[in-house]
Amino acid sequence: MNIKHSIGVFDSGYGGLTVFKSIAEKLPQYNYIYFGDNARSPYGDHSFDTVYQYTLECVEWLFAQGCQLVILACNTASAKALRSIQQKVLPVKYPNNRVLGVIRPTAEVVGGFTSSKTIGVMGTRGTVNSESYLIEINKFFPEVKVLQQSCPMWVPLVENNEHLDPGADYFVEKYINELLDKDNNIDCILLACTHYPLLIPKIKEMLPENVSLLGQGDIVANSLVQYLKNHPEIASKVGVEGKKSFFTSGDAEVFNTHASIFFGADVVSERISLNIR
Incomplete structure (x- = not known):
């Protein structure tokens, strides 16, 4: 029986929609959740x-919806949960599934x-505290010096739709200056x-x-294009009706309003319940 799957895209909230937008533009033919x-x-x-616990619950929910491949479009989940899921969970419980x-x-x-x-x-x-980028970049570019800066106010500004207001200027400038003050040779900033x-x-x-300034959307989308080329056994199982389904563990109406800003198009979602604790 040839069961067609969707590609799952997960984030703790809205931010992953900026990655999903790039993925859907590069690979519009596939079905996504x-x-x-x-x-x-x-x-x-x-x-x-x-x-780790939150991410695993969400990944397993996506697996249950028929997603054989799940993208963690969230830097925090990628830093704190991905490796454990890949090494400890997939081989034992989901040997045919993949999480990137x-x-x-x-x-x-x-x-x-x-x-x-x-x-x-x-x-x-x-x-930042996970030092995942320091470790990973050093593997591929040991000659590159990496300086980090945490920006605790940026996510609240974005999620409250205040990111373009004049009041956001202070925190944008504050964190940029704090980073650049660490080394005046910085010539590229990655938005992680x-x-x-x-x-x-x-x-x-x-x-x-x-x-x-470097964002991640196109980078991750291009990487997924190459991954699916290299793994036709996974690509061949993904449905190609171009369907996009959206789900949230929060309020669907609130999600739809904010998500449309991140995704650049109208979003209609459904609320689902997880084992929230």
Whole structure:
């Protein structure tokens, strides 16, 4: 029996929709299920164990919906949960399923965007404290120096739709200056949170001309294109009706309003219940 699957895309909330948007533009033919765990977001300040448990519950829900391949379009989940799921859970419970993240594909290419061999990484406290980007970038570009900056106010600004208001200027400028003060050779900044692309207009206004800005959407989408080419056994099982379904653990009406901003198109979602605790 030839069962067709969807590609699952997961985030703790809305930010992963910026990645999903890029993926859907690059691979519009496939069926997708997006799930945002808005009832428990943001993940950034939670412990490793809590993020792992939350992420695993959401991944298993997507598996139950027929997603053989799930993309963790969330830097915090990728940093704190991905490896444990890949190494401890999949081989035992889901040997035919795959879970991919956003950190490794970004680390594989980021070194090509710096001339000074010095880059800045801006992310949530959870992503920064995990040091995942320091570790992964060093594997591919050991000659590149990486400076990190946590930006705890950026996600709340974006999720409250205040990211383009004048009041956001203070926090945008504050974190940029704190990062650039760490090393004046930084010539590339990676936005290591999928919420942050909505702040790009303000960030660009405050960056020196010699500093480039790098988002993750196109990088992750291009990586997925290559992954599916390399794994036809997975690609051949994905439905090709171009369907997009959206689910949230939070309020669906609230999700729809905010999600449309991130996704750049109207979103109609359904609320589902997880084992919230």
